[in-house]
Amino acid sequence: xxxxxxxxxxxxxxxxxxxxxxxxxxxxxxxxxxxxxxxxxxxxxxxxxxxxxxxxxxxxxxxxxxxxxxxxxxxxxxxxxxxxxxxxxxxxxxxxxxxxxxxxxxxxxxxxxxxxxxxxxxxxxxxxxxxxxxxxxxxxxxxxxxxxxxxxxxxxxxxxxxxxxxxxxxxxxxxxxxxxxxxxxxxxxxxxxxxxxxxxxxxxxxxxxxxxxxxxxxxxxxxxxxxxxxxxxxxxxxxxxxxxxxxxxxxxxxxxxxxxxxxxxxxxxxxxxxxxxxxxxxxxxxxxxxxxxxxxxxxxxxxxxxxxxxxxxxxxxxxxxxxxxxxx
Ligand SMILES: Nc1ncnc2c1ncn2[C@@H]1O[C@H](COP(=O)(O)OP(=O)(O)OP(=O)(O)O)[C@@H](O)[C@H]1O
Numbered sequence: 001x002x003x004x005x006x007x008x009x010x011x012x013x014x015x016x017x018x019x020x021x022x023x024x025x026x027x028x029x030x031x032x033x034x035x036x037x038x039x040x041x042x043x044x045x046x047x048x049x050x051x052x053x054x055x056x057x058x059x060x061x062x063x064x065x066x067x068x069x070x071x072x073x074x075x076x077x078x079x080x081x082x083x084x085x086x087x088x089x090x091x092x093x094x095x096x097x098x099x100x101x102x103x104x105x106x107x108x109x110x111x112x113x114x115x116x117x118x119x120x121x122x123x124x125x126x127x128x129x130x131x132x133x134x135x136x137x138x139x140x141x142x143x144x145x146x147x148x149x150x151x152x153x154x155x156x157x158x159x160x161x162x163x164x165x166x167x168x169x170x171x172x173x174x175x176x177x178x179x180x181x182x183x184x185x186x187x188x189x190x191x192x193x194x195x196x197x198x199x200x201x202x203x204x205x206x207x208x209x210x211x212x213x214x215x216x217x218x219x220x221x222x223x224x225x226x227x228x229x230x231x232x233x234x235x236x237x238x239x240x241x242x243x244x245x246x247x248x249x250x251x252x253x254x255x256x257x258x259x260x261x262x263x264x265x266x267x268x269x270x271x272x273x274x275x276x277x278x279x280x281x282x283x284x285x286x287x288x289x290x291x292x293x294x295x296x297x298x299x300x301x302x303x304x305x306x307x308x309x310x311x312x313x314x315x316x317x318x319x320x321x322x323x324x325x326x327x328x
């Protein structure tokens with residue numbers, strides 16, 4: 001098999017009138033990576049994905065796949081395929097005909113189309129529903145059909161725009177592990193847009209965090225979570241406190257890395273405002289020096305060995321290695 005290609009975004013820019021939705025971003029996606037584009041609503045994730053797919057024109061810069069600039073090629077000629085948020089299935093076509101649709105457009109004969117569609121349906125475990133209409137399928141089944149339909153073109157890069165957002169929470173977790181398994185089996189690049197941090201952490205080899213039309217940070221999921229570089233990334237990834245130190249500077253410290261001590265023995269002093277039981281842990285929300293709210297996540301057993309009450313004065317401390325300096 002030929003080596004799968006890397007995908008590069010070079011100064012990629014999208015403007016809609018006076019709005020700059022994507023501002024000269026640069027990124028190199030290694031072939032075969034499962035990447036999540038993560039960020040809040042309106043940060044430019046979908047515009048980026050649509051430019052890679054060719055469903056949106058590029059205002060400036062380029063999309064380079066395997067060394068070839070594909071920025072101006074039509075979607076079907078790029079080696080990419082897109083799976084849309086609402087799946088966009090044709091309601092009057094059977095599952096098989098939906099999956100085979102792009103081959104029909106390419107003029108592939110009926111027998112070959114049906115054979116390839118059957119292979120794809122087997123891949124996503126939907127052979128038994130091949131002759132149904134989309135309306136006769138559950139949300140999870142429609143999603144599998146949409147996947148099969150995107151994969152039948154044998155893309156080198158599969159682009160997924162919020163692929164799990166239409167599913168209920170239980171199914172979302174099941175389908176996300178299936179997506180990951182499928183990506184491993186196929187060995188192609190998946191670029192998955194989401195605004196869910198949990199989803200990105202669970203799926204991604206690489207997380208690309210976007211904010212205000214630019215890439216704020218990218219890297220392995222664990223690195224982005226454990227060492228956020230900016231205040232925005234620390235807050236957006238969750239599980240962190242952004243702390244202004246008494247002698248200056250701003251750091252991120254994970255809530256589960258903060259421990260309580262005597263008021264005068266901590267790095268900061270504070271008072272417990274609220275105590276929330278969360279099953280495996282207890283969150284103590286502390287109002288600390290400088291009027292900052294800091295959350296400490298204490299394992300359940302440890303907390304109940306020495307329970308505290310709201311209003312108690314405490315010290316907050318953490319190890320040096322748990323502290324990451326933040327850039328503005
Ligand atoms: N067709 C369009 N015309 C004008 N402005 C647009 C268009 N599409 C997107 N925008 C604007 O560009 C910016 C980025 O939008 P985009 O859809 O890429 O963000 P997103 O991060 O995918 O958001 P969401 O998570 O809400 O889908 C937003 O300010 C949006 O209003």
